[in-house]
Amino acid sequence: MERLFDTHEIRKSRECAPVWTLTTLDAGGLTAPEKVIVPSVWESHPALRRYRGRGVYEQKLVAGGNVRLWLGGVSFRARVYLDGELLAEHYGAYTGFEALAQNLPEGEHTLRVEADNRFDADSALHIPNDYYSYGGINRPVIAEEIGNVYLTRLHVTPRKTDDGWRVNAQISVRNLGDQPFHGALQLSLNGKEAAEEIEIPGRETTLYDLSMDCGQVTPWSPESPALYPVKARLLENGEAVDDLIDRIGFREIRVEGKKILLNGHPLLLKGFNRHEEYGSFGLSAPAEAMMQDLHLMRDLGANCVRTCHYPNDPLFLDLCDETGLLVWEESHVRGFTEDRMRHPRFMEQLRQCTTEMVEQHYHHPAIFIWGSLNECADDTEYGAACYREIFGLLRELDPSRPVTAALLERPGGKVYQDMDVVSINIYPQWYHNTPAQDVLNRKLLEAARGGGENKPVIVSEIGAGAIYGCHDPFGEAKWSEERQCVILKEQITAVLSHPDVMGIFLWQFADVRVAEEWAMSRPRTYNNKGVVDEYRRPKMAYQVVKALFGQSRLS
Numbered sequence: 001m002e003r004l005f006d007t008h009e010i011r012k013s014r015e016c017a018p019v020w021t022l023t024t025l026d027a028g029g030l031t032a033p034e035k036v037i038v039p040s041v042w043e044s045h046p047a048l049r050r051y052r053g054r055g056v057y058e059q060k061l062v063a064g065g066n067v068r069l070w071l072g073g074v075s076f077r078a079r080v081y082l083d084g085e086l087l088a089e090h091y092g093a094y095t096g097f098e099a100l101a102q103n104l105p106e107g108e109h110t111l112r113v114e115a116d117n118r119f120d121a122d123s124a125l126h127i128p129n130d131y132y133s134y135g136g137i138n139r140p141v142i143a144e145e146i147g148n149v150y151l152t153r154l155h156v157t158p159r160k161t162d163d164g165w166r167v168n169a170q171i172s173v174r175n176l177g178d179q180p181f182h183g184a185l186q187l188s189l190n191g192k193e194a195a196e197e198i199e200i201p202g203r204e205t206t207l208y209d210l211s212m213d214c215g216q217v218t219p220w221s222p223e224s225p226a227l228y229p230v231k232a233r234l235l236e237n238g239e240a241v242d243d244l245i246d247r248i249g250f251r252e253i254r255v256e257g258k259k260i261l262l263n264g265h266p267l268l269l270k271g272f273n274r275h276e277e278y279g280s281f282g283l284s285a286p287a288e289a290m291m292q293d294l295h296l297m298r299d300l301g302a303n304c305v306r307t308c309h310y311p312n313d314p315l316f317l318d319l320c321d322e323t324g325l326l327v328w329e330e331s332h333v334r335g336f337t338e339d340r341m342r343h344p345r346f347m348e349q350l351r352q353c354t355t356e357m358v359e360q361h362y363h364h365p366a367i368f369i370w371g372s373l374n375e376c377a378d379d380t381e382y383g384a385a386c387y388r389e390i391f392g393l394l395r396e397l398d399p400s401r402p403v404t405a406a407l408l409e410r411p412g413g414k415v416y417q418d419m420d421v422v423s424i425n426i427y428p429q430w431y432h433n434t435p436a437q438d439v440l441n442r443k444l445l446e447a448a449r450g451g452g453e454n455k456p457v458i459v460s461e462i463g464a465g466a467i468y469g470c471h472d473p474f475g476e477a478k479w480s481e482e483r484q485c486v487i488l489k490e491q492i493t494a495v496l497s498h499p500d501v502m503g504i505f506l507w508q509f510a511d512v513r514v515a516e517e518w519a520m521s522r523p524r525t526y527n528n529k530g531v532v533d534e535y536r537r538p539k540m541a542y543q544v545v546k547a548l549f550g551q552s553r554l555s
């Protein structure tokens with residue numbers, strides 16, 4: 001399932017058949033081709049649990065004319081071929097990309113997708129890390145039939161006016177043909193319509209701005225997540241020849257002093273860091289598992305989730321829109337020293353991931369903030385310049401949402417003044433024994449002195465580990481469920497009783513597999529700080545968190 005709703009009424013669009021043939025090309029792979037389901041990660045196949053290499057997926061496609069393939073996510077390098085011809089290449093597991101074939105003869109064609117999850121020198125963002133870089137086609141592959149002129153982008157931004165709501169829409173149209181195109185664009189939302197005549201020269205893509213009043217609407221909020229379909233249509237001689245459909249929510253996010261306001265109401269955020277991963281399904285969890293996570297997080301008293309440390313599946317974001325769970329989404333990078341940030345491809349790959357994230361997830365009303373550069377070198381001149389560049393890019397791509405980055409506990413941060421919301425990751429009583437209150441106060445003072453004064457503060461990570469089923473009746477042994485309860489209680493109480501802190505994201509919702517290179521500091525080769533394990537079995541901490549999150553502010 002790609003999305004929760006139809007994204008086209010006019011354009012013919014379908015998900016490729018689910019069973020593909022997988023062959024591997026490197027040592028440690030399959031001995032013969034296998035039938036596999038797409039989307040999935042190849043680590044869910046028993047022979048490929050630890051395979052790092054190339055996998056070739058093949059599928060037949062009956063089509064003709066111009067075919068636009070949309071690959072929602074391939075982990076983590078991709079090459080797409082149709083009948084042997086290379087159509088597209090892409091880097092990064094967590095965002096989608098297009099592969100276009102023009103003037104295909106009608107009939108059966110062979111689609112071949114090569115996925116590659118090797119940690120080679122060209123990969124700056126996917127490295128052995130405290131989560132797993134899986135292999136395979138991890139999100140749906142969509143095949144669409146398009147004409148010579150088609151819609152490539154729809155960005156709709158709601159804006160509150162004195163007497164209701166207005167939207168500004170940006171719509172891009174691409175002309176693949178040599179001849180100029182004359183036609184019209186139509187935008188419809190909540191029973192209202194706006195239209196514009198257009199003319200696009202051959203071989204060009206043109207961007208149009210349309211805006212319109214929306215009449216009476218129900219605003220989107222976590223308590224009442226009202227969603228509206230928005231449709232863009234391309235007309236030729238009065239006939240609709242192409243369309244894009246998405247959903248929006250009417251809400252504005254603003255930062256005012258130490259508060260984050262959603263339609264004017266201050267947010268007190270209580271939630272989780274959640275990696276996109278579920279037991280042996282890895283990165284490709286089915287919709288039911290995503291929904292179960294939302295139910296569990298809500299049951300725990302959460303109103304928000306952070307998609308550490310990369311963009312998430314649009315299907316998960318749809319579910320958040322639908323259920324009203326607020327989302328901090330961030331582009332892909334975790335824990336880089338300056339050396340790693342100086343990788344020759346680092347900024348290019350991060351810019352690409354950041355751009356694709358905002359472009360592809362722009363509409364989700366649940367996303368209230370953009371983040372990037374989790375725990376990188378914000379304490380050096382070079383590192384700080386990278387932060388500033390990415391904040392600038394995020395603001396340019398989307399001026400309607402605030403930006404932030406989760407910064408390390410160590411002192412010396414140089415970018416507090418550059419973000420809209422100050423976010424800090426702290427691990428008192430887990431990685432050291434300083435009381436949570438003291439660490440928090442020290443960090444807040446540093447942020448205030450470093451230019452973050454009078455800005456909202458979020459504790460973007462805090463937590464402790466426990467191995468599911470490991471017990472210590474005295475509550476003292478680290479990795480026991482009892483000790484995790486003791487530490488979380490102190491941490492959550494310190495954060496939620498602090499008047500200057502507007503939010504907490506616990507590290508973390510569920511246990512996650514980590515790269516083998518991390519095994520010596522991560523028992524079971526898992527990051528075990530989940531409140532539930534990788535199969536969502538609750539640890540003792542579940543009830544502790546639920547009780548504390550159930551109160552509004554603690555004192």
Ligand code: ADA
Binds near residue numbers: 308374425527529
């Ligand atoms: C960091 C990091 C997380 C995770 C966590 C931990 O704050 O951002 O990805 O590694 O620490 O478990 O130590």
